[in-house]
Amino acid sequence: MDLLAQLAVNGLVNGSHYALLALGFGLIFGTTRVVHFAYGPVYALSAYGCWLAAAVLGAPLWLAGLAGIATGAVAGVLAYLVVYRPFEKRGSSTLVVLIASLGLFIVLENAIGVVFGTDTKVVPSPPSGIFLWGPLVVTGVQLAQILALVVVAGAVGIYLTRTRMGKAVLAMTDSVEMARIVGIDTARVSVIAFALGSAIAAVPACLILVKDGATAHMGFLAVFMAFVSVVVGGVGSLRGAVLGGLALGLVESTGMIRIPTEWQSSVAFVVLFVVLLFRPRGLFGGR
Numbered sequence: 222m223d224l225l226a227q228l229a230v231n232g233l234v235n236g237s238h239y240a241l242l243a244l245g246f247g248l249i250f251g252t253t254r255v256v257h258f259a260y261g262p263v264y265a266l267s268a269y270g271c272w273l274a275a276a277v278l279g280a281p282l283w284l285a286g287l288a289g290i291a292t293g294a295v296a297g298v299l300a301y302l303v304v305y306r307p308f309e310k311r312g313s314s315t316l317v318v319l320i321a322s323l324g325l326f327i328v329l330e331n332a333i334g335v336v337f338g339t340d341t342k343v344v345p346s347p348p349s350g351i352f353l354w355g356p357l358v359v360t361g362v363q364l365a366q367i368l369a370l371v372v373v374a375g376a377v378g379i380y381l382t383r384t385r386m387g388k389a390v391l392a393m394t395d396s397v398e399m400a401r402i403v404g405i406d407t408a409r410v411s412v413i414a415f416a417l418g419s420a421i422a423a424v425p426a427c428l429i430l431v432k433d434g435a436t437a438h439m440g441f442l443a444v445f446m447a448f449v450s451v452v453v454g455g456v457g458s459l460r461g462a463v464l465g466g467l468a469l470g471l472v473e474s475t476g477m478i479r480i481p482t483e484w485q486s487s488v489a490f491v492v493l494f495v496v497l498l499f500r501p502r503g504l505f506g507g508r
Contacts, residue, residue, distance in 0.1 A: 223356040228475045234363040236470020237370040238425045240463040242443055243450035244374060245421035247462035249297075250451065251394040252414035254315070255305050258322040260422060260447065261440025262329030263300060267293035267423030268435035269337055275344045282344065282431070289430075290423040297419025298412055300325060306408070326440070334437035341434040348431065362432045369424050374463055377421070381459075390414055394457060422447075449489045453496045455503030464505055468492075 242264070249257050270292025275285035304325050308318050350361035381387035389410050392400040401407050422443070429439070446469065454465025473488040496504065 225475065225478055227357055228478060229471065230357055230359060230363075232471035232474030233467070234359075234366050234470070235474055236467035237367045238429070238466075239446045239450050239470050240370050240466030241373060241425045242422060242447035243454065243462035243466040244377065244459060245418040246444070246447035247451045247454075247456075247459050248377070248390070248421065249414050249418035251457050251459065252390055253301075253305070253393075253411045254397065255301075256315075256319050256322060256448075257300070257305075257415075257418075258319075258444055258448075259300055259304075259325035259329055260297075260419070261442075261444030262326055262333060263293055263296045263419050263440070264422045264426045264443045265333055265435065265437065265440040266296045266329070267419070267426040268430040268439065269333065269342065270423075271427040271430050272342045272344060272435055276342070282348075285344070286424075286427045289427040290420050293423030293426065294416045294420040297415040297422075300419075301411060301415040306411075309408075309411075326444075330437060330440060337437065339437055341436050342430070343434040344431055360432075362428060366425070366428050366432075369428060370463070373421060373424055377417070377459075380417075386410070386413055390417075394459075446489060449493050451503075453492060453503055455505040458503070458505050461503055461505030465503065468504070 246257065246260050249255060249260065267289045271285045271289030274280040274288035275282055280288065304321055305318060308321060348361050352359045352361070352364070381391055389400065389405045390413065392403070392405055393407060393410050393414075397407060400410070426435075426439075426443070429435070446466075450466035450469050451462045452465070453469060454461030454463070469489060469492060472492055476488055
């Protein structure tokens with residue numbers, strides 16, 4: 222029972238990480254309809270921005286985190302303006318944009334490796350607090366991952382429902398054409414979506430940097446888990462994306478009580494297959 226409880230806590234931590242990734246990815250996809258696979262390298266760039274500020278410039282960790290978030294937001298906006306926006310103006314098909322996204326993924330990932338090297342980057346003097354709650358062991362960084370989901374998801378919810386631009390984002394998630402008809406500047410809203418979605422991804426990126434370090438190829442797993450979480454939760458539902466990420470983390474972790482550890486990376490594929498087979502719209506998607 223103690224083992225199951227610890228696995229559940231670990232699953233909540235991992236699920237919070239996946240949920241944040243899914244929230245950013247789902248916000249971009251739901252608003253612009255762009256399957257932004259380059260989201261992975263943007264996530265990695267955010268971690269490297271945080272590392273540069275902390276390890277090279279000597280900034281305190283909280284300030285380095287803000288630098289990482291700014292790096293992610295700028296990288297996301299540039300990706301939209303330089304790569305996706307020209308195809309959008311030409312009315313290119315979804316397949317063409319998808320191929321462009323995959324190409325951007327490859328270019329950015331290799332550029333990160335060339336510029337920063339392929340070794341693991343770590344921040345100096347990372348926090349090492351450990352909390353014991355009965356049989357449960359939780360680190361300070363793990364608690365920060367859970368808290369980050371609560372704070373970021375709450376802030377995004379308030380922004381989308383209480384601000385004019387946030388409501389414009391929600392309008393585009395319902396229908397891009399109708400949003401354009403009623404006078405919403407869809408190009409501007411798309412820029413906001415890419416900036417906000419990428420900034421959200423930067424939060425778990427900085428936390429993973431502190432927890433495990435950053436590598437040039439860390440973006441692949443991030444975008445894959447974000448994509449799976451969005452599909453499992455329900456495409457077009459931000460609430461579903463968050464719940465899908467949490468569910469995926471819990472299933473992946475608690476499944477280890479019966480499944481060997483080396484099979485852990487396959488759990489996401491199994492969950493995705495089962496959901497697509499029996500619930501193609503996702504667990505929380507509409508008709």
